[in-house]
Amino acid sequence: MPSSSSTGTILLVGASRGLGHAMAEEFFKKGWSVIGTVRASASRTKLHDLVDSSGGRVTIEMLDINEPEQLASLRRRLNGRVLDILFVNAGTTNVPTETIGEVTTEEFVRVMVTNALSPMRTVEGLQDLVSPAGLIGVMSSGQGSVSNNTTGMREVYRGSKAALNTLMRSYAARHASDARALVLMAPGWVRTDMGGPDGRLTIEESVPNLVNVLLGQRGKPGLEYLDYLGRTVPW
Numbered sequence: 001m002p003s004s005s006s007t008g009t010i011l012l013v014g015a016s017r018g019l020g021h022a023m024a025e026e027f028f029k030k031g032w033s034v035i036g037t038v039r040a041s042a043s044r045t046k047l048h049d050l051v052d053s054s055g056g057r058v059t060i061e062m063l064d065i066n067e068p069e070q071l072a073s074l075r076r077r078l079n080g081r082v083l084d085i086l087f088v089n090a091g092t093t094n095v096p097t098e099t100i101g102e103v104t105t106e107e108f109v110r111v112m113v114t115n116a117l118s119p120m121r122t123v124e125g126l127q128d129l130v131s132p133a134g135l136i137g138v139m140s141s142g143q144g145s146v147s148n149n150t151t152g153m154r155e156v157y158r159g160s161k162a163a164l165n166t167l168m169r170s171y172a173a174r175h176a177s178d179a180r181a182l183v184l185m186a187p188g189w190v191r192t193d194m195g196g197p198d199g200r201l202t203i204e205e206s207v208p209n210l211v212n213v214l215l216g217q218r219g220k221p222g223l224e225y226l227d228y229l230g231r232t233v234p235w
């Protein structure tokens with residue numbers, strides 16, 4: 001079983017900015033090799049700056065998770081690599097006040113596909129690269145909790161993360177004999193482009209803790225829905 005201080009290779013999907021970039025930086029600081037993805041359309045990102053100062057330990061791959069042929073192509077490029085952690089961070093949102101009665105079909109589909117279908121396709125498409133003692137994680141949200149939803153708001157986003165959670169539970173059930181750890185992560189409300197300026201936490205208050213929680217889960221088979229402090233989030 002890997003100890004929480006042992007290092008390895010992580011593939012971080014959606015690492016151009018925000019929480020994904022900060023996770024790449026944190027794993028790098030802990031001695032890990034990091035493969036971070038950006039979208040092909042992205043120009044120079046914060047991840048590119050990290051690559052430049054990493055002495056070759058951080059590398060970049062291209063992936064738009066909504067493009068299945070790009071996923072297949074990434075899988076081919078990574079053939080023969082062994083990942084200790086696969087973490088899908090990429091996600092999107094819509095106007096938070098937009099209700100299910102107001103959202104257009106196109107916008108609903110965009111959020112659902114990006115936050116639920118595509119992260120799971122990424123897991124399905126790349127999971128065979130993850131070592132038997134490894135970890136597969138996906139960035140969920142506290143807003144994905146059905147039981148904690150007593151206030152409403154962010155209806156479409158909530159629905160997409162709740163769908164992600166359920167799909168990950170189905171994946172876990174289908175892989176019940178798998179020794180790998182599975183994690184749905186709730187990072188807290190963090191001040192990023194998505195979280196906005198009113199978020200409760202800085203990136204520095206969330207990400208180092210979140211990374212320690214992930215590292216602590218290695219070697220523990222089965223799915224957990226955890227927040228950045230390692231607390232179980234009610235489904």
Ligand SMILES: NC(=O)c1ccc[n+]([C@@H]2O[C@H](COP(=O)([O-])OP(=O)(O)OC[C@H]3O[C@@H](n4cnc5c(N)ncnc54)[C@H](OP(=O)(O)O)[C@@H]3O)[C@@H](O)[C@H]2O)c1
Pocket residue numbers: 013014015016017018019020038039042063064065066089090091092114139140141142186187188189190191192193194195196199
């Ligand atoms: N911030 C919060 O308070 C909060 C709370 C709970 C959960 N989360 C979740 O945490 C994750 C990261 O959020 P963040 O706050 O860091 O948001 P962010 O600053 O908006 O960053 C979103 C990241 O996802 C990538 N992405 C979006 N669509 C993609 C696609 N189709 N293919 C590949 N990459 C894509 C973006 O890449 P580009 O740079 O190319 O756009 C960017 O790297 C999301 O899953 C979000 O739902 C955030």
